[in-house]
Amino acid sequence: MSDAPRRKRPPEASAPLTKAKVLVAFARTQVPSASHLLRGIEFPLRPPTVPGSIEPLPPQKRTGADYDTEWARRPTARAARRALFEGLIRPTISAVADPEVRGLDRVGHIDGPVIFAANHHSHLDTAVLLSALPARFRNKVFIAAAADYFFTNRLAGGASALALNAIPIERTKVTRRSADLAADLIADGWNMAIFPEGGRSPDGWGQAFRGGAAYLALRCDVPVIPVHLWGTDRLLPKGAKQLKRGSTVVTFGAALRPADGDDSRRFAARLEREVAALADEATSDWWSARQRAHADETPSLSGPDASAWRRTWALGERDPHQRDRRQGAAKIWP
Amino acid sequence: MPRPGFVLDVDKSTPPILFHHGENFRLEKLPAGRSRVIYPAEPHPGIDDVDGAIRHALLNPLGECEPLPALLHRGMKLTICFDDVSLPLPQMRRPDIRQRIIEAVLDLAAQAGVDDVHIIAALALHRRMTEHELRHVVGDRVYDAFAPNGLLYNHDAEDLDNLLLLGTTDRGEEVEINKRAAESDLVVYVNINLVSMDGGHKSTATGLASYRSIRHHHNVATMQKSKSFMDRHKSELHSSNWRMGEVIRKADVKIFQIESTLNNDTFGTEGPLSVLQKREWEWNLRDRASFMAMKAGLDRMPTSATRKLFHSWRAPFGVTSVHAGQVDAVHEATLAQVYSEQLVKVEGQTDILTMGLPYICPYNVNSVMNPILVMCLGLGYFFNMYRGQPLVREGGVLILSHPTPWDFNPVHHPSYIDFFEQVLSETTDPLEIEQRFEKDFAEDEWYRHLYRTSYAYHGVHPFYMWYWGAHALQHLGRVIIVGGDPAAVRRLGFRPASSLNDAFELAADVVGPSPTITHFHNPPLVMADVS
Numbered sequence: 001m002s003d004a005p006r007r008k009r010p011p012e013a014s015a016p017l018t019k020a021k022v023l024v025a026f027a028r029t030q031v032p033s034a035s036h037l038l039r040g041i042e043f044p045l046r047p048p049t050v051p052g053s054i055e056p057l058p059p060q061k062r063t064g065a066d067y068d069t070e071w072a073r074r075p076t077a078r079a080a081r082r083a084l085f086e087g088l089i090r091p092t093i094s095a096v097a098d099p100e101v102r103g104l105d106r107v108g109h110i111d112g113p114v115i116f117a118a119n120h121h122s123h124l125d126t127a128v129l130l131s132a133l134p135a136r137f138r139n140k141v142f143i144a145a146a147a148d149y150f151f152t153n154r155l156a157g158g159a160s161a162l163a164l165n166a167i168p169i170e171r172t173k174v175t176r177r178s179a180d181l182a183a184d185l186i187a188d189g190w191n192m193a194i195f196p197e198g199g200r201s202p203d204g205w206g207q208a209f210r211g212g213a214a215y216l217a218l219r220c221d222v223p224v225i226p227v228h229l230w231g232t233d234r235l236l237p238k239g240a241k242q243l244k245r246g247s248t249v250v251t252f253g254a255a256l257r258p259a260d261g262d263d264s265r266r267f268a269a270r271l272e273r274e275v276a277a278l279a280d281e282a283t284s285d286w287w288s289a290r291q292r293a294h295a296d297e298t299p300s301l302s303g304p305d306a307s308a309w310r311r312t313w314a315l316g317e318r319d320p321h322q323r324d325r326r327q328g329a330a331k332i333w334p
Numbered sequence: 335m336p337r338p339g340f341v342l343d344v345d346k347s348t349p350p351i352l353f354h355h356g357e358n359f360r361l362e363k364l365p366a367g368r369s370r371v372i373y374p375a376e377p378h379p380g381i382d383d384v385d386g387a388i389r390h391a392l393l394n395p396l397g398e399c400e401p402l403p404a405l406l407h408r409g410m411k412l413t414i415c416f417d418d419v420s421l422p423l424p425q426m427r428r429p430d431i432r433q434r435i436i437e438a439v440l441d442l443a444a445q446a447g448v449d450d451v452h453i454i455a456a457l458a459l460h461r462r463m464t465e466h467e468l469r470h471v472v473g474d475r476v477y478d479a480f481a482p483n484g485l486l487y488n489h490d491a492e493d494l495d496n497l498l499l500l501g502t503t504d505r506g507e508e509v510e511i512n513k514r515a516a517e518s519d520l521v522v523y524v525n526i527n528l529v530s531m532d533g534g535h536k537s538t539a540t541g542l543a544s545y546r547s548i549r550h551h552h553n554v555a556t557m558q559k560s561k562s563f564m565d566r567h568k569s570e571l572h573s574s575n576w577r578m579g580e581v582i583r584k585a586d587v588k589i590f591q592i593e594s595t596l597n598n599d600t601f602g603t604e605g606p607l608s609v610l611q612k613r614e615w616e617w618n619l620r621d622r623a624s625f626m627a628m629k630a631g632l633d634r635m636p637t638s639a640t641r642k643l644f645h646s647w648r649a650p651f652g653v654t655s656v657h658a659g660q661v662d663a664v665h666e667a668t669l670a671q672v673y674s675e676q677l678v679k680v681e682g683q684t685d686i687l688t689m690g691l692p693y694i695c696p697y698n699v700n701s702v703m704n705p706i707l708v709m710c711l712g713l714g715y716f717f718n719m720y721r722g723q724p725l726v727r728e729g730g731v732l733i734l735s736h737p738t739p740w741d742f743n744p745v746h747h748p749s750y751i752d753f754f755e756q757v758l759s760e761t762t763d764p765l766e767i768e769q770r771f772e773k774d775f776a777e778d779e780w781y782r783h784l785y786r787t788s789y790a791y792h793g794v795h796p797f798y799m800w801y802w803g804a805h806a807l808q809h810l811g812r813v814i815i816v817g818g819d820p821a822a823v824r825r826l827g828f829r830p831a832s833s834l835n836d837a838f839e840l841a842a843d844v845v846g847p848s849p850t851i852t853h854f855h856n857p858p859l860v861m862a863d864v865s
Binding site: 102103105108109254281285286287288290291293294295 | 382383384385428429433437440441444445447449451473474475476478479480482
């Protein structure tokens with residue numbers, strides 16, 4: 001016998017085992033655990049393993065341009081999108097961006113499908129454009145979104161597809177998949193909204209239009225409606241972390257169809273000129289803009305070819321509300 | 335294919351017939367065996383490519399006229415005039431056809447390098463149009479481009495500095511029109527021909543004229559000789575305007591006329607008002623339910639609310655034609671189109687003509703249909719919706735259905751109030767009214783001031799409204815108004831009746847106990863071609 005004092009057992013350990021605890025302990029030894037059960041599932045219920053001598057196929061990419069958005073066009077998703085738009089996106093845009101819509105009468109007689117091609121300044125552009133679209137277009141429109149930005153992972157892709165009915169468009173390389181999907185949807189009666197500049201403006205001025213919208217218009221034989229968005233760059237410019245409140249103007253132009261002999265490049269250039277004319281109209285007045293358009297003097301979307309500060313300064317002169325101000329009022333630094 | 339208008343012979347199985355009654359409606363059973371109803375045609379289909387039709391019209395003018403682009407050149411003075419708020423009725427849904435045409439014209443002008451452009455609402459002696467109304471007609475783009483610079487404005491028939499006397503007709507009628515238009519290298523007139531009375535030389539000779547000029551055809555003698563206004567070749571009113579048009583032409587005022595026609599789609603095919611466009615026996619369960627619900631609501635709403643509700647209605651009119659070029663050639667093509675849409679052949683006249691008057695006439699857009707306008711709409715406009723001979727025989731009875739409130743809009747119709755109180759309380763004879771009272775009202779400085787600076791009709795305007803009905807007053811044996819304010823109806827010189835049957839009883843004194851009855855089921859617009 002040792003003389004060492006005997007260690008006291010903790011009270012619970014010293015408590016006598018109850019009958020229930022004994023039963024639970026017994027059951028644990030008899031019932032297999034969930035992980036044990038999973039481990040027990042075998043092929044074909046489980047995926048096959050790959051023999052060591054075989055080089056496995058690369059995993060199927062399910063993000064970026066390969067993200068499948070078909071589910072987002074089913075009735076349930078469409079209903080959810082509509083509820084999301086009316087319940088959240090529209091009120092938010094209305095409160096934050098207060099869009100003034102001009103030129104809707106120019107599209108009043110068109111039923112679709114059509115391609116809406118707008119200039120691009122901000123992440124707000126899509127929501128502002130959607131909130132300005134008449135319901136007959138908005139309820140059946142998909143957005144051409146950058147695959148390398150909005151579909152980088154499945155969560156972002158799912159959110160873009162659900163909220164905006166976005167489809168991934170490859171902008172860094174030419175792929176048939178994006179164009180085929182867009183063409184199929186247009187053939188199926190969907191309208192498309194696209195920002196032909198391919199990305200947001202870095203400094204508030206526009207960038208050259210790429211040929212995607214023009215190519216699809218030619219391929220699907222549908223009209224393109226040029227749209228000019230003004231003001232979103234002041235609320236949420238590229239790189240900004242914080243959203244500001246303010247007003248925006250959405251100007252719709254008349255539908256454009258490719259002329260005889262137009263190819264994607266020429267039609268895209270025409271489209272860019274039309275959006276530039278709308279920008280001129282939005283920031284001056286319709287008559288002056290038409291006069292300049294016919295004289296081939298419409299200011300370019302890409303702004304003056306000058307130093308950065310002068311380009312920024314010139315931006316301040318393009319304000320659709322400047323006619324409301326008294327003439328001779330001091331110029332405000334943009 | 336729309337069904338044409340027709341004449342229904344009422345029998346025992348004919349359902350009650352819809353009568354417009356101001357901002358409300360009545361369903362009335364007409365006596366079987368001796369009544370008939372004239373129904374309008376269904377709306378003709380509108381043009382799908384309206385902008386294409388406009389462009390085609392501008393490039394392929396009618397008559398001896400060059401295409402519009404050939405008439406436009408740098409350094410010229412261009413004036414675009416357009417019909418005012420009195421057309422169309424009700425106002426059409428945006429975009430208004432005038433906006434589309436004006437934009438197309440301006441686009442060509444911009445292409446040609448034209449800088450000097452004025453745009454004028456040709457409103458003659460009507461009230462000035464508000465900014466909201468101008469925006470609705472010409473669109474925001476045109477308004478914002480021209481109005482802030484003072485280049486889009488209402489014609490002022492009392493601005494002596496801006497009127498020009500061009501000459502007189504061979505009958506001594508003075509032709510005085512807007513100076514800017516008269517001195518322009520080209521006047522483009524943009525019109526809507528809702529009915530056959532509109533358009534032609536009347537557009538410029540009346541729309542841009544002064545009181546000095548208009549008085550030559552807006553008088554009792556001319557109106558009584560116009561049988562009817564809707565038949566231009568039998569209208570002395572139009573003959574006078576055509577003579578003036580000739581003076582304008584000889585004064586080297588070059589006019590490029592653009593006329594458009596609208597279909598009959600006044601109340602649309604959807605919504606509660608669509609039932610008004612259907613024939614009663616074709617009302618389905620939904621139509622009946624919506625009519626009953628609408629009527630129950632209207633019966634319980636205050637008049638101001640129902641008035642606001644109806645005046646906010648924008649008709650879904652379709653554009654059925656656009657013609658441009660030389661005035662006469664354009665107008666003949668336009669008339670042919672209007673007649674093809676609105677004329678209904680009717681055999682013989684009737685003893686009693688019944689009509690339900692709606693809430694609107696050309697002179698109470700966004701306003702009150704006062705008793706004088708009730709008279710003008712019933713006896714001036716609807717009575718004259720005929721070609722050949724009047725629907726009702728000479729000495730017959732006209733029964734109108736309208737609440738005829740003793741109510742005036744003091745901003746729009748100040749001289750109407752005085753006319754009703756001071757003139758009609760003394761006499762309702764158009765000739766006597768013209769001789770004794772017209773000059774004082776026409777030259778009253780206060781009315782002139784309100785016309786020029788507020789939104790008032792010219793001081794002489796209520797007289798003209800009365801003259802519009804002069805031909806009917808001369809022709810008819812009695813006028814009865816059902817459901818009207820008895821005091822107001824009596825002031826007009828008419829007989830009030832509380833129900834249609836009471837009106838028939840009152841009419842029996844004039845036309846005997848078993849008269850023939852014709853109901854004019856209008857609007858949507860219909861015109862009787864009476865043989």
